[in-house]
Amino acid sequence: MYYFIYVTASSKEEAEKIAKHLLEKKLAACVNFWKIESMYWWEGEIQRDEEYAMIVKTKAEKFSEVREEIKKIHSYTTPCICALNVEEGDRKYLDWIDETVE
Amino acid sequence: MYYFIYVTASSKEEAEKIAKHLLEKKLAACVNFWKIESMYWWEGEIQRDEEYAMIVKTKAEKFSEVREEIKKIHSYTTPCICALNVEEGDRKYLDWIDETVE
């Protein structure tokens, strides 16, 4: 089983830092990230921020380790770390994830 | 259970309007949105447009209410409102969704 783990970061620098950390630990094969805008409830008010969305591509069994490693370095107290299941994928690509993630 | 509900809007303003509406009704904890390009079949031709993609983060049980509230204010007759299941997530973040969405 494989996951796309969706994470949001406070900035491009933080997204890069998290991506690099997960890749160096071989907890992800690839990380995509891009700029987004966010509106959300926080401390009783609707907040508005610019963030970076990330998709961390990895094996499903690595979710807990990925979550813990992100929480060690993330600037938020409650970061969004949510896994979407890859239902089907190109076999060659999934094999590459298997070979890359340790 | 939790959903990331993927919605497309015609503009940034419409994405903001939908996000605000859902947040004010406490039907979402957070909404991310960003600019995209779209190619799609419509009235027998391949159309090309700029849109905004949205991810509405909420409890799965709220899908019908979210769908109806979006359709009340959306400019499209057939908006994309599709739920992706959050397979696993950081417990603290999911608890925050539970506390925020009513």
Add this chain to the structure above:
Amino acid sequence: MYYFIYVTASSKEEAEKIAKHLLEKKLAACVNFWKIESMYWWEGEIQRDEEYAMIVKTKAEKFSEVREEIKKIHSYTTPCICALNVEEGDRKYLDWIDETVE
């Protein structure tokens, strides 16, 4: 059943080419795409690139055909072609996918 098939392309032009190809073959009803940055392992090093992410909206049963058609024209030897399952969706929108995809 319906899929959002997530694909990454090397450029906007390639994303457009793939989208057009899938739409013309009636293998997709709609394709969204946007610019992303990627960090990934390749040939023993962490690589850094700009890419385009794509979401191909189609019927789940079309996954194999979509995958094969993408691989025919994609510039990568191992493109990311991964399906996310649409858990629930607005009925009118899903009907439109059914009518559009052959």
